[in-house]
Amino acid sequence: MKELARSLRRNQTDAEQVMWGRLRNRQMLGCKFRRQQVIGSYIADFLCMEPKIIIELDGSQHWEQQEYDEQRSRYLQSVGYRVLRFWNNEVLQETEAVLEAIRLAVIDLSPHPSPLPEGEGVGPTF
Structure with a gap:
């Protein structure tokens, strides 16, 4: 799984490149995002540990795998993450x-x- 995640980091889609350019180096409110992170038997596109947010970017292949994506989102939510999906x-x-x-x-x-x-911090006390 780790090798697949590394491969995905090396071969980003155009949308992943744009998103990573805007999330990396704590640009989003000081939060540290990581890309292509293994969580259980899944790989999250972008993950922020604090707060626990996962960002998934979906291409056209996701039209055919909506049930899989829903199952995946349920699992990620069950381990405490909020999942945000964007096309x-x-x-x-x-x-x-x-x-x-x-x-x-x-x-x-x-x-x-x-x-x-x-x-x-409530003002003077008399």
């Missing part, structure tokens, strides 16, 4: 809209800062 043409033609959807998911799943201890 390759969306990534290539509507890149900013796709990135905004990812940004909103990252914000939604990111842990919120803990509240200040009582009495701190």
